[in-house]
Amino acid sequence: MSAPKPSSRHHEVIIVGGGTAGITVAARLRRAGVDDIAVVEPSANHYYQPLWTLVGGGRATASASMRPEAKVIPGGVTWVREAAAEVDPDAQTVTTASGEVLHYGHLVMAPGNQLDFDKVAGLTETLGRNGVSSNYRYDLAPRTWDFIRDLSGGTALFTMPAGPVKCAGAPQKIAYLAADWWRTRHVLDDIRIILVLPTAAMFSQPDWAKVLVGIAADYGIEVRRESQLVEVDGDAKRAVISDAATGTKDTIDYDVLHATPPQSAPDWVKGSPLADPASPFGYVQVDQYTLQSPNWPNVFALGDVANLPTSKTGAAIRKQAPVVVANLLAAMRGGTPEGRYDGYTSCPLVTARNRMLLAEFDYDLKPAPSIPFIDTMKPRYDMWLLKRYGLPAMYWHLMLHGRM
Incomplete structure (x- = not known):
């Protein structure tokens, strides 16, 4: 039959x-x-x-x-x-x-x-343990906080892959949130923070990129540009960073690693x-x-x-x-x-645990502000409230109902 x-x-x-x-x-x-x-x-x-x-x-x-x-x-x-x-x-x-x-x-x-964690050698095998996590998965985001909360000294590595990813600001937003937390705990000076970016600039839009350079510097974050994560040894807690500009590779011992996966x-x-x-x-x-x-x-x-x-x-x-x-x-x-x-696109860039700036721009990278009379290039508490409470409410009650 x-x-x-x-x-x-x-x-x-x-x-x-x-x-x-x-x-x-x-x-x-x-x-x-x-x-x-x-x-x-x-x-x-x-x-x-x-x-x-x-x-x-x-x-x-x-x-x-x-x-x-x-x-x-x-x-x-x-x-x-x-x-x-x-x-x-x-x-x-x-x-x-x-x-x-x-x-x-x-x-x-x-x-x-789709999230291509497997494009980085060793990354999939160590996700959620050995200090390695990623906010790009629902089940892993709480683990990110576990690792950040418990760190009082050592090296924290935050990486972004080459190619388009969901919310290009997210890989560095978590670095700022972590740095601000460590500052409130008075351990920031005991932690080496490395932010690995595949691009030559901090951000695609130049006006906000300049602001982010200053924010990273204020936290003492070491920014590796034109570089990306290529390998992780979770058991040894070591990561290999490839520098596209020089063609060299650097092995870094880390205590916390937040990895943004390649995407396609x-x-x-x-x-x-x-x-x-x-x-x-x-x-x-x-x-x-x-x-x-x-x-x-x-x-x-x-x-x-x-x-x-x-x-x-x-x-x-x-x-x-x-x-x-x-x-x-x-x-x-x-x-x-x-x-x-x-x-038009927008990236709410969280720069501290209660501050945010809002990057809005179009295809030509021209600023396209939607909120009048507010300087959204300056980290603000009211922008933080928008991110934490306003935007989720608009999403669930307006956007998904076709009203926004």
């Missing part, structure tokens, strides 16, 4: 990914009157990931960042609780991990990116026709202004999976989602794109 063929069904709009980007677009489409929407997402839980930096810095609990996925799926939207495994834009199908074939009229790609598109996306041939990381090719595929007009992408020349942040998604919805609705009517994304 032959095995039954995988089932097949059709939806007017299929959204791959039930994270920030996918849920925000689904909510906006429902508000626009689109009835037949499916979200393909395997996870039982939904996370507000920007809070994980504060979890690692001892300023928030991990549980505050989580809600059941079922609670954030908009009413009237079909939840396909599976992982996507393949997309065929010519046949207009998405195939799930179980083999179910979903047909679509229009497709929104929002599966996020999910493997199944890399191997799909939607992957941008110009992206070494396999991100989806879209027009940077319309967020529409140049080859398949009924396909859109946003968020971390889209190959766009801007930082991958939740604030960027907040500006991308209405553009995707406007242009998808126009495509459904047979019209031309009506929305335009200017590259």
Whole structure:
């Protein structure tokens, strides 16, 4: 007896990914009157990931960042609780991990990116122990705080990989949170802090980069530019740092290591026709202004999976989602794109346990402030309150409901 063929069904709009980007677009489409929407997402839980930096810095609990996925799926939207495994834009199908074939009229790609811890030799094997952690995972962020809280002397290493990552400021934000904690405990002078960056500058936007240079210097942080972590020996508590400028490698004995993993598109996306041939990381090719595929007009992408020349942040998604919805609705009517994304992104840069500055800029790296009459280049307590309480509230109650 032959095995039954995988089932097949059709939806007017299929959204791959039930994270920030996918849920925000689904909510906006429902508000626009689109009835037949499916979200393909395997996870039982939904996370507000920007809070994980504060979890690692001892300023928030991990549980505050989580809600059941079922609670954030908009009413009237079909939840396909599976992982996507393949997309065929010519046949207009998405195939799930179980083999179910979903047909679509229009497709929104929002599966996020994947964390490639295994690209650093020895890193995966020692995560969560031997002083090694990463705020880029829900289960590891509390371990970051354990290691930071208990350190009273030695060497603390904070690293960032080459290539695009979620919130490019996060790798150094945790260094500032840790340094401020150690200062309050009067042990900062006993700790050597090394911040490893793959870039020549502290930050992509030059105005805020200058501010961050001063903040790092105030804490006595040693900044290694154009360098990255390439190997970890967890049992020996040693890390190897490669200097791209000189071609040399330096072995450092550490007590605490916070590692930001290399990141890329999910493997199944890399191997799909939607992957941008110009992206070494396999991100989806879209027009940077319309967020529409140049080859398949009924396909859109946003968020971390889209190959766009801007930082991958939740604030960027907040500006991308209405553009995707406007242009998808126009495509459904047979019209031309009506929305335009200017590259706006925002990075709330926590510089101490109760201070933050807010970097906002566009594709041209021009400052694009959204809060009038406030100097967001200066670390402020009111900005810290926005980060800790205001932004999460706006996320859960407005953004995910399509109201922001």
